[in-house]
Amino acid sequence: MSNNRETDGKGTLDEDSRYVALCNSGEPQAFEVLVRRHQKKMFNIAYRMTGNYDDAADIVQDSFLSAYKALKTFRGEAKFSTWLYGIVVNHARNRIRYTSGKKYHEPVSLDGDPSDESGLKSIEARSGDAPVIDMLVRKETQEKVQRCIDRLEKEHREILVLRDIQGFSYEEITVMLGLAEGTVKSRLSRARAAIRESFKKVFGDL
């Protein structure tokens, strides 16, 4: 589970509101704080949804720009971060739809250069002194997991990314996706069942 949940804390939430207010009062520099604070999570949402590093970067830029334009419409009914992540999910969804006609994900050879476009170069090493072999195995596993995610239906993909990878609560997910909680539960159940079957095909018995 990712460990950057601190942005959802109450203190950060209050600070988000403060910077939003500053932006709305004509200080665009304040937006940089919000970008720095949320870009990583947004990037990971976009990356896991699309499976493409460059696309994820584009999606995050576009999402921040959209958020900046719509900042005055943010009424604070939900957390700013939830609102922002909803925007990035929407942009990622649009990008997937746009590229759905193409062969979106190129197969990645495990024997290839690990610093290729698969995003492996950016994966943080869990431990700086881990044996190289463990790192390679881990990279391989993560790549396979991502390929399993990529094969899922769009709805299943986004709900798994938000709940099981990013760890958002059901309440937050209902806000981001604009769905009822019951729908989120049932969709998540089907998505988990689908990816379990996919994992079983890739990894054998779990």
Place this chain on the structure above:
Amino acid sequence: MNCSEIEDKLSAYLDGLLHDDERNNVEKHCAECIRCRHSLEELERTKNILGELDEVEPPSWLTERVMSRIREKEEARGWLKRLFLPLRVKVPIEALAMVFVAVLSVYIYRSTVTDIDRFDRPPEGPLASATRSVPEKTQAARVGKEDIEKGREPGQKEKKIGAPAAKPQGPALKEIPGPPSQVAQQDNAVRTETPGRGGPPFALEKRAVPGSLKDERVSPAAIPPSPAETERFKAKAMAAREEQISEYRAAASGSAQGGSIRITVKARNVPDTLSKVRGIMTALSAREVRERTENDSTVISCLMDPKVIPELKDRLAAIAPGTEGPARSIGSGDAAPQRVEIVVIKDPRDP
């Protein structure tokens, strides 16, 4: 609960969303059912695999790129703001725009009104031309008349001749007779020029004038000197002149109104004649009947089937012997309704 129902609840069970009794049911079932227990374990493992995915670092340039795009946007917006937002610029621009719109509206309104006036006004131009041409045509007649009506001052005559430019039906015109030959030529010249639909009245004038002038210049010597003949010529000239004027007016009206027929009815009893004319128009299914007063005459205009216009003229001639109209109906061959104007004037010969 059977296995299928348990399977549906495993995801919620993993997230701790089930109520106590549901959770107990799932746990109890999984303790007894190897298949469901295995399924739960797989699901838990699946969830863990996803949760163990490492975070991906965004590109280092991402923040700067985002902020640079935002700054570009702000600069573009700032330029527009500087141009329009300060009141010292915005208010004068708005005020100028308002003034411009107001001036433009007045200008358009005036130009439109002028056009409307031009079409609504009585056909002054052609009539004026007609009356201007009349003195030219009657130069010789005037010479003759001077011989006949001695004792009048030349200045008076000039005045009377010039005056009818605006009022062609005035008495001065009626007092300008011509010798028989001239009258006949005038009559012919005008009659041959029946006003066409929308035809230019000036063409009529140009063609009518030269011939008559030529003959008029040689005619004074032939003026009969006897008073009886003079009176006869005078009456003929008056009739010819009135007919000429009504022809001109019809021509002018035709050009302005898209080709109307003007019929002049000389009535001894104007109100009675008007009443009869209205009756005739109703009988002939006239449409858009309108009445207006022009100087000392009443004009009834209407739209009428061209086929019934000869009948109209006959009927009008029956109620007023002095009825005058164009020799032929304008556009009588057309199926489209024809604008007809009936001018009812007091018969000048009526005592």
